[in-house]
Amino acid sequence: MITIQFISKIRGFFNHLIKQKFNDIRFVSANKTYEAVSWKHKLQSRLIRSKLADFLGIIQILKLTNSDFDIAGSFNRFVLGDKPYFIYLENPTALYHYKLERNKTFLGKRKFINSMRNNKLKSIICMSKACFYEEKSIVERVNNSVSVKVIYPLVPSNDYVNSDFISKRSYSKKLKLLFVTQGSRFVSKSGPETVQVMQKLKDINVELTILTERKDIPKETLKLIEGSSNINLLEFGLSFYEMQKLYAESHILVHLTSDDSFGVTLLEAMKAGLLIISTNLYAIPEMVTDNYNGFLHDPKWWFFSADNTPNPNIWNHRKKTLYNTDIIDHELIDFAVKHIRKLYKNRDLLAKMSNNSLKRSSDEPFSDIYIKQQWENEMINIMKRS
Numbered sequence: 001m002i003t004i005q006f007i008s009k010i011r012g013f014f015n016h017l018i019k020q021k022f023n024d025i026r027f028v029s030a031n032k033t034y035e036a037v038s039w040k041h042k043l044q045s046r047l048i049r050s051k052l053a054d055f056l057g058i059i060q061i062l063k064l065t066n067s068d069f070d071i072a073g074s075f076n077r078f079v080l081g082d083k084p085y086f087i088y089l090e091n092p093t094a095l096y097h098y099k100l101e102r103n104k105t106f107l108g109k110r111k112f113i114n115s116m117r118n119n120k121l122k123s124i125i126c127m128s129k130a131c132f133y134e135e136k137s138i139v140e141r142v143n144n145s146v147s148v149k150v151i152y153p154l155v156p157s158n159d160y161v162n163s164d165f166i167s168k169r170s171y172s173k174k175l176k177l178l179f180v181t182q183g184s185r186f187v188s189k190s191g192p193e194t195v196q197v198m199q200k201l202k203d204i205n206v207e208l209t210i211l212t213e214r215k216d217i218p219k220e221t222l223k224l225i226e227g228s229s230n231i232n233l234l235e236f237g238l239s240f241y242e243m244q245k246l247y248a249e250s251h252i253l254v255h256l257t258s259d260d261s262f263g264v265t266l267l268e269a270m271k272a273g274l275l276i277i278s279t280n281l282y283a284i285p286e287m288v289t290d291n292y293n294g295f296l297h298d299p300k301w302w303f304f305s306a307d308n309t310p311n312p313n314i315w316n317h318r319k320k321t322l323y324n325t326d327i328i329d330h331e332l333i334d335f336a337v338k339h340i341r342k343l344y345k346n347r348d349l350l351a352k353m354s355n356n357s358l359k360r361s362s363d364e365p366f367s368d369i370y371i372k373q374q375w376e377n378e379m380i381n382i383m384k385r386s
Contacts, residue, residue, distance in 0.1 A: 059102065122385055260282060300327075
């Protein structure tokens, strides 16, 4: 049995992987056990987002202090130790703290190249094809002995949902919308626009549930929410099973984001057969096909350009763009209103597209079985190359 230890901080969806039973491998998590805690580490944390850190080329590298496993795994971080390891990667900029200049300065470039050429780095596993194509070109320039793969996040099937359930749900009198975001991204994921959508839908039986952190909602938007009879506000922090139930009770995920590289929320919604109204940003079109299982529009801000490379005009000016509460995208609002009205009137279309969403999430490359096999194959290959 090959044991794989996640040594970095990991996002919640990794827990699904850790709980899975495989034939020849098993995943475990170390929390912070294998991260070196020192004055240097604390100093790096303070400097990590500064211009000085760009100049110094600071890139966090996790150090192994224990190696009672076969393969180390990290999320977005390089590793230094005596074990073969892989990186599960959101997008290439995550390797250098989402700073576009961090790997281009003299010191940063040297550290990045040395880290990429470490012979213990065996595989970079991308969360999406959008990440894969950009990262593969980097690897080919720096160290083509590193394997680059795409394995989508493992999201379990929704126990509340099947095709018959979706067909019945689609014809309920009230159309239920869902908007989910965490932390300060309420604005960058177009929370204010989503609330404005509901102001234009008061004449039909439509309800929106917002799951977010109340403290991060702009004051004016919060007033609109509290004064709306068709909006429910839930505090972020539901368990996975509570989330599954919430998805199952909804019809449409409204996700008009300008700030996503891979939206796990979309895949969770698809597992419940939700139709998706979103943007064609980065990896989203890999999950949602316009007019098949959802509707896509250009984002308010192109955080990633159309070629999936970071857009410095937005990336380096987030306060004026992504997090600016004074700019409302009325075109995006009208787009969402138009399609919600259409689906409210045409429940046959809603049922068809909702079942398309469930089908896509249940087939390759998003099915549990397929993803498990991909992980098993890649971990075995890492051991063979070590």
